Amino acid sequence: MEYVGTALAEMTMPQISPLAGEPIERADAERLAGVLKALADPARLRLLSLIQSAPEGEACVCDLTAPLGLSQPTVSHHLRILTEAGLLEREKRGVWAYYRLVPSAIATIADLLTPPRKRATKRAAR
């Protein structure tokens, strides 16, 4: 685990995209897959959606447990994964832990997945 973290930042720089010209390297594929794995779960997608639609764009665990229908430890687990993937940021205020999404994070993923205006004849990339 922990294969993510600053993975997003690392991919943002050189703009590693599976839809660009050159085939992506194995390491880049694993980093991107790691972030996508964090997204590829119904509970975590709903968590992101719930947090985003919360009054101040933030929510604590106690607010998320009921809507998800999952136990508190499980919710904390998912929040941990999303945070480690760089999709969420955590702020502890008193007894509560408030989570909000990192705006640029998902946008970065969307960019990586967006084909850069494929130039008609993209053949012979070498």
Next chain:
Amino acid sequence: MEYVGTALAEMTMPQISPLAGEPIERADAERLAGVLKALADPARLRLLSLIQSAPEGEACVCDLTAPLGLSQPTVSHHLRILTEAGLLEREKRGVWAYYRLVPSAIATIADLLTPPRKRATKRAAR
């Protein structure tokens, strides 16, 4: 399994996005997660990348086995998952099976993940 298929099309219509206003429903979350799951694998990301960068934008299994370093059955397995997710299309010509990516597919996912220009106060979407 098989929870995908035309999942992409179903999500495209009502523009279900986890980053829009209202929290997404469980069913929508599961559909989107299903498609993302197909993407969230290093081997499959490399397959998409390899196919996209191939001379004619298409490739057969025999061309993909070596670069991936995986067995032929495993490659076929991944191609099957990507195809069922609506990300690839298959065309059998003679003995060979040529795969090419569905352009709108990944673009659709990117759209779903792109925050719709969050309108300052995005609350109360109703």
Next chain:
DNA sequence: TGCTGATATGCAGGCGGGTCGATGCTGTAG
């Protein structure tokens, strides 16, 4: 200091998924 409530962590069970070898299927070549 001791207690209560909000989170995080450890642990274990169960299921899904990635991988490969073996096999079946289908065109193509001879």
Next chain:
DNA sequence: CTACAGCATCGACCCGCCTGCATATCAGCA
């Protein structure tokens, strides 16, 4: 018709992950 090559499918193994229960940690409060 037979042999062979490219793919798909099957069965099985193994690892990782989602989940909940139990427990630890920490902040606020009496």
